Amino acid sequence: MQVSIAMSVRKPMCTANRRAVRVKRIYAPAPMSWSKPRHFDSFKVLSGVSLGLVLSWGCGTSDGGPGGSGGASSGGDSTSAGGAASSGGAPSGGAGNESGGATTGGAASGGSDPSGTGGGSGGGGSKACNEGTKLTTRLPCLLSETGLFEADMVTLGEGVHPFEPQFKLWTDSAEKRRWIQLPPNTKIDTSDMDYWSFPVGTKVWKEFSRDGVRVETRLIEKQKSGSWYTVAYHWQEDLKEAIAVPDGLENASGTPHDVPDADACLTCHSQQPDKVLGFSAIQLSHAPATDDPLEWTLERLITLDLLTEPPAAPPSFSWDELDRDMFGYLHANCGTCHNPKGSANSQTGLDMWLKIADLSAPVTESSVYKNLYNVNIQWLDDAPPAEKRVAPGDFENSAIYQRFVNKEADFAMPPLGTEVVDPDGERLMKEWIAAH
Numbered sequence: 001m002q003v004s005i006a007m008s009v010r011k012p013m014c015t016a017n018r019r020a021v022r023v024k025r026i027y028a029p030a031p032m033s034w035s036k037p038r039h040f041d042s043f044k045v046l047s048g049v050s051l052g053l054v055l056s057w058g059c060g061t062s063d064g065g066p067g068g069s070g071g072a073s074s075g076g077d078s079t080s081a082g083g084a085a086s087s088g089g090a091p092s093g094g095a096g097n098e099s100g101g102a103t104t105g106g107a108a109s110g111g112s113d114p115s116g117t118g119g120g121s122g123g124g125g126s127k128a129c130n131e132g133t134k135l136t137t138r139l140p141c142l143l144s145e146t147g148l149f150e151a152d153m154v155t156l157g158e159g160v161h162p163f164e165p166q167f168k169l170w171t172d173s174a175e176k177r178r179w180i181q182l183p184p185n186t187k188i189d190t191s192d193m194d195y196w197s198f199p200v201g202t203k204v205w206k207e208f209s210r211d212g213v214r215v216e217t218r219l220i221e222k223q224k225s226g227s228w229y230t231v232a233y234h235w236q237e238d239l240k241e242a243i244a245v246p247d248g249l250e251n252a253s254g255t256p257h258d259v260p261d262a263d264a265c266l267t268c269h270s271q272q273p274d275k276v277l278g279f280s281a282i283q284l285s286h287a288p289a290t291d292d293p294l295e296w297t298l299e300r301l302i303t304l305d306l307l308t309e310p311p312a313a314p315p316s317f318s319w320d321e322l323d324r325d326m327f328g329y330l331h332a333n334c335g336t337c338h339n340p341k342g343s344a345n346s347q348t349g350l351d352m353w354l355k356i357a358d359l360s361a362p363v364t365e366s367s368v369y370k371n372l373y374n375v376n377i378q379w380l381d382d383a384p385p386a387e388k389r390v391a392p393g394d395f396e397n398s399a400i401y402q403r404f405v406n407k408e409a410d411f412a413m414p415p416l417g418t419e420v421v422d423p424d425g426e427r428l429m430k431e432w433i434a435a436h
């Protein structure tokens, strides 16, 4: 039976969800059109629905079996997108069950009933993606409608280019592929080389596979209003379609991978002026990662004249390899929030976002080094047992290390998106701190 299989793969604890609630308390994400994150109080009033979804998601939804299957079957009665959702809903019935029906069922019902019990009542055709989380209203229900692939769901769509950031975000050993599409005849505004601004119409996708199973593909899109919209699409077992899951999905496709809900995307992606986190001058200053001529690197963007103010050449690090690896790792995994334009920075003053100007000077002169090395911790609430952000030669007494390795603690960093400590990241941090 699907239900019992699903129950057996569910996580025993709901720590991830509890942490998600804490994250929202700390700094509620803003819709992408906002320049500053909203404070929790106003967030509660304005986005009660989404907050409710997170609060009720996971722990208490053991009745998800009926919800998940209800969502799938009623979707089958409806037309267009709902029908498509249901055709995928059958193979993914297990997924609906795994998540307590909060997602497959919830998406079919427009996300209005996260408990899973109402999944069956809702399956309202194209409503699937147009209700529930407001932030997703303007993205298609199906990945096949986004332009990433041709109809075969394999060949890349017109104008879609793969890319790879040189420093990657760790997501519990998930494998990722990434693509971008700029509207025809547009350029990226690079007048601030540390924070690029993308033309209206830009779409960026990121695909996640876990343990060899392709689970989800995420999309962020800058629409006419200048606002960005986000959602993740959950792949159906036959890999012919992926369906929007605005409410997220726990333990998706029988893997331990959790698909974040659309609000959770913003917790990270709203921490930068233009929301794109891994397609930047620093991240693309590397030799092509593949032999695909379509892959975009900074050098190719310069050659193709796609930047408004192209640099003469890609910036390169003058640092030794250990410094480069360490600060590159922190850039991708921590600098997302801990950067001068992010809300976590205004709370803690912590800055791990590399700037181009840093790269040509000695590492000890860089803004990130000066912000960490031998600096007392500033955030004393729920703080780890460490006096310094980085204590010279002493990783045990370094807050960045303690927060990184204690995944169950309230002070765990990053506060969402991962449940397993990255062994390479841990090794790197220890080695770097020991050497300095």
Ligand code: HEC
Pocket: 165, 167, 168, 169, 170, 178, 204, 205, 206, 218, 219, 220, 230, 231, 232, 259, 260, 261, 262, 264, 265, 266, 267, 268, 269, 275, 276, 277, 278, 279, 332, 333, 336, 414, 416, 417
């Ligand atoms: C824990 C923080 C975090 C969360 C939560 C998160 N992302 Fe990201 N995302 C990142 C970072 C950091 C990168 C760049 C580094 C990389 O790709 O390895 C990224 C990259 C991406 C990219 C490629 C474009 C880019 O910005 O580099 C897309 C598309 C994307 N994310 C979509 C989403 C969507 C949609 C969601 C929610 C369903 C989401 N992300 C949730 C941190 C996050």
Ligand code: HEC
Pocket: 026, 027, 267, 268, 330, 333, 334, 335, 336, 337, 338, 344, 347, 348, 350, 376, 377, 378, 379, 380, 381, 389, 399, 400, 401, 403, 404, 410, 411, 413, 414, 415, 416
């Ligand atoms: C999704 C946003 C986000 C990401 C990503 C993130 N942090 Fe944080 N961090 C915060 C917030 C918010 C706080 C303040 C509240 C708290 O402690 O929970 C914080 C606080 C901290 C502090 C306390 C600073 C001080 O001076 O006391 C440290 C150290 C820290 N983070 C390290 C890290 C490290 C290391 C990473 C990457 C491995 C990371 N963070 C990734 C949001 C984030």
